[in-house]
Amino acid sequence: MKQQQKIFVFLAAAVGLLVLPLVLQSFGNAWVRIADMSLLFVLLSLGLNIVVGYAGLLDLGYVAFFAIGAYTFGLLSSPHLTDTFPALAASFPDGLHTPLWVIVPLAAGIAGLFGAILGAPTLRLRGDYLAIVTLGFGEIIRVFLNNLDQPFNITNGPKGISQIDSLHFFGLNLGKKLVIGSYEVASVSLYYYLFLTLVVVSVVICHRLELSRVGRAWMAIREDEIAAKAMGINTRNLKLLAFAMGATFGGISGAMFASFQGFISPESFSLMESVMIVAMVVLGGVGYLPGVILGAILLSALPEVLRYVAGPLQEATGGRLDASILRQFLIALAMISVMLLRPRGLWPAPEHGKSL
Amino acid sequence: MDILLQQIINGLVLGSMYALIALGYTMVYGIINLINFAHGEVMMVGALTSWTIIGLMQESMPGTPGYIILIIALIIACVVAATLNFAIEKIAYRPLRNSPKLAPMLTAMGMSLMLQTLAMIIWKPNYKSYPTLLSNTPIEIGGAVISPTQVMILAFTAVSLSVLMWLVNFTKLGRAMRATSENPRVAALMGVKPDVVISATFIIGAVLAAIAGVMYASNYGTAQHAMGFLPGLKAFTAAVFGGIGNLGGAVVGAILLGLIESIGAGYIGQLTGGVLGSNYSDIFAFIVLIIVLTLRPSGLLGERVADRA
Numbered sequence A: 001m002k003q004q005q006k007i008f009v010f011l012a013a014a015v016g017l018l019v020l021p022l023v024l025q026s027f028g029n030a031w032v033r034i035a036d037m038s039l040l041f042v043l044l045s046l047g048l049n050i051v052v053g054y055a056g057l058l059d060l061g062y063v064a065f066f067a068i069g070a071y072t073f074g075l076l077s078s079p080h081l082t083d084t085f086p087a088l089a090a091s092f093p094d095g096l097h098t099p100l101w102v103i104v105p106l107a108a109g110i111a112g113l114f115g116a117i118l119g120a121p122t123l124r125l126r127g128d129y130l131a132i133v134t135l136g137f138g139e140i141i142r143v144f145l146n147n148l149d150q151p152f153n154i155t156n157g158p159k160g161i162s163q164i165d166s167l168h169f170f171g172l173n174l175g176k177k178l179v180i181g182s183y184e185v186a187s188v189s190l191y192y193y194l195f196l197t198l199v200v201v202s203v204v205i206c207h208r209l210e211l212s213r214v215g216r217a218w219m220a221i222r223e224d225e226i227a228a229k230a231m232g233i234n235t236r237n238l239k240l241l242a243f244a245m246g247a248t249f250g251g252i253s254g255a256m257f258a259s260f261q262g263f264i265s266p267e268s269f270s271l272m273e274s275v276m277i278v279a280m281v282v283l284g285g286v287g288y289l290p291g292v293i294l295g296a297i298l299l300s301a302l303p304e305v306l307r308y309v310a311g312p313l314q315e316a317t318g319g320r321l322d323a324s325i326l327r328q329f330l331i332a333l334a335m336i337s338v339m340l341l342r343p344r345g346l347w348p349a350p351e352h353g354k355s356l
Numbered sequence B: 001m002d003i004l005l006q007q008i009i010n011g012l013v014l015g016s017m018y019a020l021i022a023l024g025y026t027m028v029y030g031i032i033n034l035i036n037f038a039h040g041e042v043m044m045v046g047a048l049t050s051w052t053i054i055g056l057m058q059e060s061m062p063g064t065p066g067y068i069i070l071i072i073a074l075i076i077a078c079v080v081a082a083t084l085n086f087a088i089e090k091i092a093y094r095p096l097r098n099s100p101k102l103a104p105m106l107t108a109m110g111m112s113l114m115l116q117t118l119a120m121i122i123w124k125p126n127y128k129s130y131p132t133l134l135s136n137t138p139i140e141i142g143g144a145v146i147s148p149t150q151v152m153i154l155a156f157t158a159v160s161l162s163v164l165m166w167l168v169n170f171t172k173l174g175r176a177m178r179a180t181s182e183n184p185r186v187a188a189l190m191g192v193k194p195d196v197v198i199s200a201t202f203i204i205g206a207v208l209a210a211i212a213g214v215m216y217a218s219n220y221g222t223a224q225h226a227m228g229f230l231p232g233l234k235a236f237t238a239a240v241f242g243g244i245g246n247l248g249g250a251v252v253g254a255i256l257l258g259l260i261e262s263i264g265a266g267y268i269g270q271l272t273g274g275v276l277g278s279n280y281s282d283i284f285a286f287i288v289l290i291i292v293l294t295l296r297p298s299g300l301l302g303e304r305v306a307d308r309a
Helices: A002-027 A029-054 A063-076 A080-084 A086-091 A100-122 A127-147 A187-211 A213-223 A225-230 A235-261 A271-284 A289-309 A311-316 A323-341 B002-032 B039-060 B066-096 B102-123 B148-170 B172-182 B184-189 B194-220 B229-242 B247-271 B278-295
Strands: A178-180 A183-185 B139-141 B144-146
Touching: A002 A029, A002 A187, A029 A187, A029 A213, A029 A235, A029 A271, A029 A289, A063 A080, A063 A100, A063 A127, A063 A235, A063 A271, A080 A086, A100 A127, A100 A235, A100 B278, A127 A271, A127 B229, A127 B278, A187 A213, A187 A235, A187 A289, A213 A225, A213 A235, A225 A235, A271 A289, A271 A323, A271 B102, A289 A323, A323 B066, A323 B102, B002 B039, B002 B144, B002 B148, B002 B172, B002 B194, B002 B229, B002 B247, B039 B066, B039 B102, B039 B194, B039 B229, B066 B102, B066 B194, B148 B172, B148 B194, B148 B247, B172 B184, B172 B194, B184 B194, B229 B247, B229 B278, B247 B278
Parallel strands: none
Antiparallel strands: A178 A183, B139 B144
């Protein structure tokens, strides 16, 4: 009976998730976009959860990997590089359109490499020292993105990169709507299915990781690094692996973000975003997949939805409280009140007595 | 030569402002092991409060000398910031003192965001020009110039630091603070009330931050709701640089950081042949931090390795 109930709930959730964009689509594409962005944030939170939740390494610069993935994608599939370097344009007469199968692994690889680069000097640091160094790393990446328009225009500075290709594979272009018979599926809904697939795959990966030898080693390091070392765990390699693995997730999400938006600028990768992702992981329940997913969806979707109902409030306060201020206010309020009322998160891991 | 001297003066001024903020971070960290991310925002509230007071006073009492207005505004800013920080600790940090480590850190970040948002609502998000209250004529020293505001910053920092050192080293409260940061439970057994000590620490930190805020705003001539963020971050970097929890270390780290930043910004263009400009000055702090912590994980003057984390 219990098993049957489980299967029923699972099937209902699956059908619900599959139908959701088609329902939202009829209310307007903006709603589907909110769902898309939530899924991207779920992906990011799952990645950060590997670093913070499993290995217990507090990373406050996670958005840097997101940025690296996004810029890798943006640079390799937009007219920006060929416009600025005529020599490059000569070798790519049709413009630079790197195929998906090259670019996404590349984005993941570069982000992972940067993760290991960040991890290497910080291996000896713990807790708050690590937090501040990773935060600094995130800022360094952002400052470079902002200023690398001179002397060679690589990142186009604060103006960002636009006209990024939308994803296309197997003859399917996600940038255009898909017409099946008389039914139209909007581009945003196609992205929704792609992101949903990625999230499901990531959840499976994370779940398997959690149960694996590597996952158990990470948790041992999280609980007590010295004891873990004494048990013969190679803490150095495993910490680097955690950083690289988390960064890979960030890189892939970044690539998806770049193609989804079609435009990226350093503004999207501020420290605030890093804090938001940490907040999603911690608010939901650090180290526990359902909690992390819940946190990501709540913090990314709820403020956006509220933005639509903020209109009357804005009028009532004479324009002082506009939508973005209200959104920021609600996020701050959620961070403080959830932590005060449920310090272990909204949906904490049941079996562990200890956490960070 | 005079360029170097000028950069050194600028660096000292910048460093002393960082020092005032860094002390608040390092004292709080030393006692409750919390990175108070909202500390930079306390500085911002101090600056904006003083801006309001100055505006009000210039309107209602024209003709009052600038330095009197500045001192009154400074005092009020200190009181407001101290009350605010006291309240923040009571509401947001105290209930979480024995929770998992990430929880208070996240409330601190939430607090930082909350204060910025509230400041945006109260003071509106635009940049405000901060009036120059002291005379504008620069003083010349050996080819370099220093403005009266900058002299005031150095003087205020020196006085505040002396008072703080006296407070921490020679008073009963100071002894209680040092005991609590060494070991809160044993300190409590010896009759120290940890709650009182922690509140006092937050109040002292806020007063220093408010002074820094007023100085920062007068030095750059602007104030805004987001102004506390970057100085706060750098001050924390300075505190870590010097060895967190160590007051002397925070001051040394902050001054060094100020010097590195201003000299670095002055010379990076020449050093790299114009490839990197002074717009990279913001990342010096972090690069230095990464290098220092790689070589000396407990900071310049820190004794304990960060094992408590």
